[in-house]
Amino acid sequence: MINTIIEMFRHQAREHKTIRSFYYNRSYEIGSGNEAHPLFWLEDPLTGRNNANTFTNTVNFSILFIPKEDAEVANLQNMAFSIGLNILERIKHDDTIPVSILPSWSYLTLRNYYDNNACGCRFTVELVQRNMQNLCLIEEQFDSENELATSKPLNHFELKTSGTCETFVNKLPVFDLKTSKR
Numbered sequence: 001m002i003n004t005i006i007e008m009f010r011h012q013a014r015e016h017k018t019i020r021s022f023y024y025n026r027s028y029e030i031g032s033g034n035e036a037h038p039l040f041w042l043e044d045p046l047t048g049r050n051n052a053n054t055f056t057n058t059v060n061f062s063i064l065f066i067p068k069e070d071a072e073v074a075n076l077q078n079m080a081f082s083i084g085l086n087i088l089e090r091i092k093h094d095d096t097i098p099v100s101i102l103p104s105w106s107y108l109t110l111r112n113y114y115d116n117n118a119c120g121c122r123f124t125v126e127l128v129q130r131n132m133q134n135l136c137l138i139e140e141q142f143d144s145e146n147e148l149a150t151s152k153p154l155n156h157f158e159l160k161t162s163g164t165c166e167t168f169v170n171k172l173p174v175f176d177l178k179t180s181k182r
Helices: 002-015 070-092 135-141
Strands: 021-025 039-043 047-051 054-065 106-113 118-130 158-162 165-169
Touching (some): 002 039, 002 054, 002 070, 054 070, 054 106, 070 106, 070 118
Parallel strands (some): 021 039
Antiparallel strands (some): 039 054, 047 054, 054 118, 106 118, 158 165
């Protein structure tokens, strides 16, 4: 389901005539200077909830441009809004896409955004799809005889003897740290 959402937006970004790059990453990575603009940034994390076998996922994405001067910011914000709207409408009208877009999506215009002073539009959209899990195959994912792996809290201590000398292997070091001037 998560890959479906990422690939759906990647596909739309790739086919849009204006978008030059697609990223799925955390928002604090925006503006690192390596991106080709205009870009489509799908923010990680995606969030979701389940209600009666229907999944609702909330996604945030931005369409970003780098303005050459302040006077063009409003026009680029308008263009970013138009691109985002076109992508959402294209998804809504494509019967091969397994999600529906709720009509209550929102947007926010962006200016001097992150380190590269990008501008554009950020969208918050809720996608709905039914639970695709084949309930007949649930039990194939489980083994009632399975045991969880256990690990020892500390390594065991081996003793190597060489004559009268004893060496402890895997023993934690002892530090003598002074805590006062005395």
